[in-house]
Amino acid sequence: MKFSPLVDELIQSLKVLPGVGPKSAQRMAFQLLERQRSGGLKLGKALEAAMTDVGHCQSCRTFTEEQRCSICANPRRAEAGQLCVVESPADVLAIESSGHYSGQYFVLMGHLSPLDGIGPDDLGLDVLDERLASGDIKELILATNPTVEGEATAHYIADMAKAQRLTVSRIAHGVPVGGELEYVDGTTLALSFSGRQQV
Amino acid sequence: MKFSPLVDELIQSLKVLPGVGPKSAQRMAFQLLERQRSGGLKLGKALEAAMTDVGHCQSCRTFTEEQRCSICANPRRAEAGQLCVVESPADVLAIESSGHYSGQYFVLMGHLSPLDGIGPDDLGLDVLDERLASGDIKELILATNPTVEGEATAHYIADMAKAQRLTVSRIAHGVPVGGELEYVDGTTLALSFSGRQQV
Ligand SMILES: [Zn+2]
Ligand SMILES: [Zn+2]
Secondary structure, three states: OOOOHHHHHHHHHHOOOOOOOHHHHHHHHHHHHHHOHHHHHHHHHHHHHHHHHOEEOOOOOOEEOOOOOOOOOOHHHHOOOEEEEEOOHHHHHHHHHHOOOOOEEEEOOOOOEHHHOEOHHHHOHHHHHHHHHOOOOOEEEEOOOOOHHHHHHHHHHHHHHHHOOOEEEEOOOOOOOOOOHHHOOHHHHHHHHHOOOOO | OOOOHHHHHHHHHHOOOOOOOHHHHHHHHHHHHHHOHHHHHHHHHHHHHHHHHOEEOOOOOOEEOOOOOOOOOOHHHHOOOEEEEEOOHHHHHHHHHHOOOOOEEEEOOOOOEHHHOEOHHHHOHHHHHHHHHOOOOOEEEEOOOOOHHHHHHHHHHHHHHHHOOOEEEEOOOOOOOOOOHHHOOHHHHHHHHHOOOOO
């Protein structure tokens, strides 16, 4: 015995969500059915619209339902000739929130990972190379994550950009402002020391 | 700056799910967009269908898109005149899986909780009382959870059934089969002692 077909289908379908197993799928389905019908319906429509209509920005690869995202479509973002390479759309949001960068982005949607079969073309590095060759970019800022894969990806892209004689920079890594030294991990501390500047 | 409208709407809508905050909603949205388009579309359609068409069984109150659920619609389940009261559809599934009960159910969809404003009518106890008065039920089995609220709800329903001179029983609570005493909580152990049987 199972639940009714529509309830079963809902529980099975919820398991597509990351971190959602059979028990939480069931709990989610019941909560929506009991208390959140309109919210559940709204989610259903949002999913259908997003899965069908959201693609990638032709210029920076981030998610958007337009041909170009709002940042790439803004001519003022191109003025400085800066292009910042990040791993995910969430990184763009974080950098925009900091309010100190007004250039353009290139979103890799991942990082180089030979073991998972993710190579340069999967990250759109062929597209990036064309953009670097266009002459519009003056400085390439590498803001991939300070992980082994992120660093390897940054090195790979730095070599590409240097071959085009572009200025390449890497964002600084170190102790976060307000962070206490004793709670900062060793890798961050090491980066913090190797990146020290004279005062 | 936010994400594109459709992506934003998806992230906001995902927060309706229990236990999903802004960060996990974002992670879920990106994972669906990057790797699970067809699964996400399927979930969208399942949500729309379930939120629109799933109602409550007229006889037992469990979730179903039919007027009566498959158990209530099965005449053989009525033969023994047994009615088992549980708190949720998941409890029906658990009891069915055990394979030792072949009667009917009544699903409260919750428990009495005066502080949350959940009274007898919210649990369909008026409907249950009519069923008990119909003469079709010989034994009422109380299988609410062994919590304070579950016990209070069981007591309330037991009084209703006794007023109709029906046999009322409560499922036994105690140490689970295969469980080790030292890992069983005190309340369960107490129930286990008070429910001891001569051997
Ligand atoms: Zn873009
Ligand atoms: Zn039913």
